[in-house]
Structures are given as structure tokens and as C-alpha cells.
Amino acid sequence: MSVLPALRVPEELSARVPAEQRGSGRDDVRLLVSRGTSVTHHAFRELPEQLRAGDVLVVNTSATLPAAVSGRLGPDPGGEPVVVHFSTRGDDGRWAVELRTPRRDSGAGTTLPRAGGPAGAVVRLPGGEHLVLDEPLGPVRPIFVGPERLARRLAALSESESESAKYGRAIHNADPPPCDPPRQTPRADPRRSTGQDLAPGGSRLWWARVSYADVPALLGRYGRPIRYGYTDRDQPLSAYQTVFARPSPDGAGSAEMPSAGRPFTARLVAELKSRGVRFAPITLHTGVASAEAHEPPYPERFEVPRSTALLVNAAADGGRVIAVGTTAVRALESAAGPDGVVRAASGWTDLVITPRRGVRVVDGLLTGLHEPEASHLLMLAAIAGQEALARGYEEALGGLYLWHEFGDVHLLLPAETVHGSHC
Numbered sequence: 001m002s003v004l005p006a007l008r009v010p011e012e013l014s015a016r017v018p019a020e021q022r023g024s025g026r027d028d029v030r031l032l033v034s035r036g037t038s039v040t041h042h043a044f045r046e047l048p049e050q051l052r053a054g055d056v057l058v059v060n061t062s063a064t065l066p067a068a069v070s071g072r073l074g075p076d077p078g079g080e081p082v083v084v085h086f087s088t089r090g091d092d093g094r095w096a097v098e099l100r101t102p103r104r105d106s107g108a109g110t111t112l113p114r115a116g117g118p119a120g121a122v123v124r125l126p127g128g129e130h131l132v133l134d135e136p137l138g139p140v141r142p143i144f145v146g147p148e149r150l151a152r153r154l155a156a157l158s159e160s161e162s163e164s165a166k167y168g169r170a171i172h173n174a175d176p177p178p179c180d181p182p183r184q185t186p187r188a189d190p191r192r193s194t195g196q197d198l199a200p201g202g203s204r205l206w207w208a209r210v211s212y213a214d215v216p217a218l219l220g221r222y223g224r225p226i227r228y229g230y231t232d233r234d235q236p237l238s239a240y241q242t243v244f245a246r247p248s249p250d251g252a253g254s255a256e257m258p259s260a261g262r263p264f265t266a267r268l269v270a271e272l273k274s275r276g277v278r279f280a281p282i283t284l285h286t287g288v289a290s291a292e293a294h295e296p297p298y299p300e301r302f303e304v305p306r307s308t309a310l311l312v313n314a315a316a317d318g319g320r321v322i323a324v325g326t327t328a329v330r331a332l333e334s335a336a337g338p339d340g341v342v343r344a345a346s347g348w349t350d351l352v353i354t355p356r357r358g359v360r361v362v363d364g365l366l367t368g369l370h371e372p373e374a375s376h377l378l379m380l381a382a383i384a385g386q387e388a389l390a391r392g393y394e395e396a397l398g399g400l401y402l403w404h405e406f407g408d409v410h411l412l413l414p415a416e417t418v419h420g421s422h423c
Contacts, residue, residue, distance in 0.1 A: 003377035014230035015407035036415025053276025054319030060258040063245040066223030087288035136203030216251030254286040259405035260325030303346040304335040322364040353379040
């Protein structure tokens with residue numbers, strides 16, 4: 001069910017090329033600011049005027065991988081051409097992948113959905129490598145692996161915790177997980193699954209064994225960024241990296257860009273810091289989104305370092321915690337306990353933020369404009385409220401803002417309280 005059922009976004013409001021190819025730079029996009037139901041319009045370069053000293057911007061440092069690779073089905077030459085989208089590496093070394101059909105009318109990048117499988121299917125990859133499909137990521141109840149100590153803590157979580165806190169969980173380094181097993185429809189766990197866990201039928205994402213062990217190196221040699229049909233042409237990988245991206249020691253990264261950070265430039269970051277705005281890094285490696293089905297996100301790897309936890313907790317003294325992107329919200333809220341305290345955490349999170357669950361730590365969100373069916377709108381409604389979200393999107397449509405990863409951005413902040421005098 002859509003959060004904004006009346007929302008219809010015309011095709012002409014899709015951002016088809018990066019901002020620097022339409023204007024003077026990455027930060028040459030528009031900024032819609034919602035403070036409750038009050039909406040104002042700005043250039044993104046005016047972001048420093050919308051924030052204040054003591055605010056903490058939580059940013060995702062995950063680098064974008066060239067996660068799309070052309071291949072052919074079957075062990076013999078001449079098989080059906082496919083594009084493999086590499087989504088997530090499991091703890092057992094397998095990769096969750098999506099097979100797509102390449103479009104013949106739009107260059108190398110755009111694709112159409114296709115059925116996954118079957119099990120045992122071979123996809124020949126460049127460089128003489130191949131992958132073999134094992135099993136679909138069918139709807140399974142997540143099975144979290146890790147130290148026995150953490151498993152015991154998960155089993156011992158209090159049943160008295162309020163219902164609003166029971167939508168997700170994470171594996172942590174040191175502190176008890178903040179919430180107990182999810183009660184929404186179970187989703188696949190990208191770390192492990194067994195044939196017995198699978199529901200009948202196929203799946204968009206499949207577990208695959210890749211002949212070349214160093215998949216990030218394979219992607220670096222033969223891959224390209226995942227591209228969707230609303231864009232005009234293929235872009236270099238640099239167009240999909242944010243100023244916050246940092247390489248991971250193991251080559252891990254995001255299948256799709258954490259795009260809310262894209263308009264930031266080094267110059268803008270420096271100006272924000274000079275005004276007393278602080279930056280708190282997290283890492284969450286995004287998987288392959290469901291462009292057609294708009295599924296909730298699958299479990300994803302994340303890390304919230306101790307330094308970020310300290311910064312966020314200190315902001316309770318007067319600053320606001322503003323997540324740059326939905327990925328930052330997911331990671332940060334996964335590390336927050338029922339007491340609203342953030343603790344250093346890492347592992348996998350399957351947390352889905354909904355209005356019923358709410359947020360414990362995040363005060364505001366800087367994000368792109370999302371399609372009407374996107375599950376991310378549930379998160380936005382949880383942070384800003386349904387009325388404020390509807391009002392913001394009404395203004396975005398009326399103002400001809402641009403959607404998608406190369407488009408304009410939306411800053412959702414709490415309504416400003418006016419304190420009257422009392423005699």
C-alpha cells in the first residue's frame with residue numbers, strides 16, 4: 001500500500017543525467033525544505049543556512065561498486081545475453097545476484113526484468129569466469145549467525161518491550177541488540193538460506209557461486225554502474241560516487257549509490273564544518289533495489305563506529321541528528337537501543353522503519369524524491385509524519401522538482417516551535 005496513494009510523478013520529472021551535466025556542478029540541484037508542514041524552496045548550496053551549529057549530519061561512506069556485468073546463459077557459446085547485477089556477498093562466500101535482460105535500444109546499461117533461475121543455471125562472465133545459480137532468496141525468516149554470546153542475547157530479549165520497537169534487529173559488536181525479531185512478512189537473509197526455508201516459486205535475487213573468488217576485482221575489471229531506464233546514457237563510475245565514499249579493505253561496497261550524499265562537494269562540507277555542523281560517518285552497503293516491485297530492503301551489512309555513537313549521543317544536548325539518506329537512518333536506528341542511546345554496532349540489519357515503529361534517534365532526513373510505490377516513503381512518514389510528507393511532495397510536484405538519484409533533494413526537519421512569552 002502506498003503512503004501517498006494520490007501521488008503521480010510525470011516521466012518528464014525524472015532526472016536523466018547528473019546535475020553537473022545539466023548545470024554548473026554536483027551541488028547545482030534544488031533543495032526542498034519541510035519543517036513540519038511548512039515548506040520552503042532553496043538551492044542545495046544554501047544548505048548551510050538551513051542548519052545550525054551543533055547539528056550532526058550522519059553520512060554513509062560506502063563506495064559504489066560497478067555491479068553490473070554482461071554475461072550469457074549456458075556453458076556453451078551463443079547463449080541468451082543477460083546482465084548480472086551483483087547485490088550482496090554472503091558470509092559463506094556466495095553472492096546474491098539478479099539476472100536482467102539487456103535492452104537493445106538504450107546502450108549497454110539499461111535492462112528489463114526477467115525471471116530468476118533455474119537452480120544450476122550457468123552464466124558465463126567475461127575473462128573466462130562463470131557463476132552458477134544455487135537457490136533463490138525466497139521469503140525466509142532471517143537466521144542470524146554470529147558468536148554464541150550474541151545468539152543467547154537475542155534469545156533472551158525481554159518480551160515486555162513495547163510493540164513499536166519490534167520491527168528489526170542487528171548483530172552488534174558489544175552491546176545487546178536493540179530490538180527483537182521482526183514481525184513483518186519475513187524476508188530473505190543474505191548471509192545464509194537453505195532449500196527448506198524457501199517458499200514455492202522463483203525469486204528476483206538468487207544465491208550464486210562465482211568461479212573467481214575476488215568478485216570486487218572482477219567487477220572492477222568488467223563491471224559498470226547499475227543503470228535504470230529513466231536515464232539518458234551510461235555514466236562513468238565516478239558519477240555514482242559521493243564525496244563521502246571510502247574504499248573498504250575487503251573491496252565491499254554498495255550495488256547502488258547512497259545517492260542522498262551525491263550533491264555534497266568538498267567545498268560545501270568545509271563550509272558546513274566552519275559553521276559548527278559535525279559529520280558522523282556510518283557504513284551501510286546497499287543491495288540491488290527492486291525497481292519494478294518496490295520490495296522492502298533485504299538485510300544489509302552496516303557499521304556504526306564508536307566515534308559516531310558518541311557524536312550522536314552528544315547531540316541530545318541541543319543539536320539535531322540529521323541522516324543523509326535512508327541508508328544512514330537504517331544503520332543508525334539499528335544501533336540505537338530502546339533507551340535512545342546509540343552504541344557501536346556492526347553486522348547485518350533487517351530493520352524496516354515504519355510509522356508504527358517510529359525512530360529513536362533521527363530528528364531529520366536529507367533524501368531524494370521517491371516514487372509513489374517506494375517502501376522508503378514509510379520511513380519518511382515515520383520521521384516527518386504523513387501530513388508533512390504529503391505537503392512536501394505536493395510542493396515538489398508543483399515546483400517541477402526532479403526525481404531519482406541524479407535529481408533534487410528534500411530536507412525533512414521537525415516543525416519549529418515558537419515560544420510565546422508568559423507573564
